[in-house]
Amino acid sequence: MNYEQFAYLYDHLMKDAPYDDWLTFTETKLQTYLPEGNELLDVGCGTGELLIRLTKKGYQTTGVDLSSEMLVVARDKLEANNLQVPLFEQDMRSLDGLGQFDAILTYCDSLNYLTSIEDVQVAFSSFHKSLKDKGLLILDVHSCYKMDQIFAGQLFADDEEEVSYIWKAFEGEFPHSIEHDLTFFVRNEDETYTRYEEFHQQRTYSIDEYKQCLEDAGFSVEEISADFGNKVTETSERIFFVARKK
Structure with missing residues (x-):
């Protein structure tokens, strides 16, 4: 990318x-x-x-x-x-x-x-x-609350004409940590879509x-x-x- x-x-x-x-x-x-x-x-x-x-x-x-x-x-x-x-x-x-x-x-x-x-x-x-x-x-x-109660185990998605994404948040290996797995679908000029992936790790205290x-x-x-x-x-x-x- x-x-x-x-x-x-x-x-x-x-x-x-x-x-x-x-x-x-x-x-x-x-x-x-x-x-x-x-x-x-x-x-x-x-x-x-x-x-x-x-x-x-x-x-x-x-x-x-x-x-x-x-x-x-x-x-x-x-x-x-x-x-x-x-x-x-x-x-x-x-x-x-x-x-x-x-x-x-x-x-x-x-x-x-x-x-x-x-x-x-x-x-x-x-x-x-x-x-x-x-x-x-x-x-x-x-906050620890956001990591543990809002992010962990959640699926977020947005479906728009030009860009759509699926965002999965998994509990990480450390306390109050999250692994974010994002998949984007971006519309091309010929109306096909290209897939992109991002992976992020976060932790709080x-x-x-x-x-x-x-x-x-x-x-x-x-x-x-x-x-x-x-x-x-x-x-x-x-x-x-x-x-x-x-």
């Missing part, structure tokens, strides 16, 4: 993603905890949807993603919007050489692709090094485990909330952390 096809499928799958909610959440937390913060690093920036929104708001942004294909698409989107944003292909566990930022953002469950708590710890230490003194780390992750990793990496946890600013409950699906570099 070439990058144009993959990005098209990714953006189709993410067409209802709450990018505007992430933007509002980010601006609210920056105004609350770091009103002068303007230099932002988006880790796991994907095809650049949030980067475009942040840059249009006047923030000085930089994007990082592990996928070179995603970054090519993000660059094309930025250029189409007449925006210039530095983009880097790097692992979130090693952000050396990028400089330091006022705030680091990592949303859309990017951290859930780290399948060991040791890797989470390494990533948090990497973020700490890449932040200015008193800088902010703002992130979200899937308890709020206490994330909090401990943040503190061990040198952060003070300023706020924990759920689902874009709500109180955490047993059925919360997305957990947000705001942490400050000590």
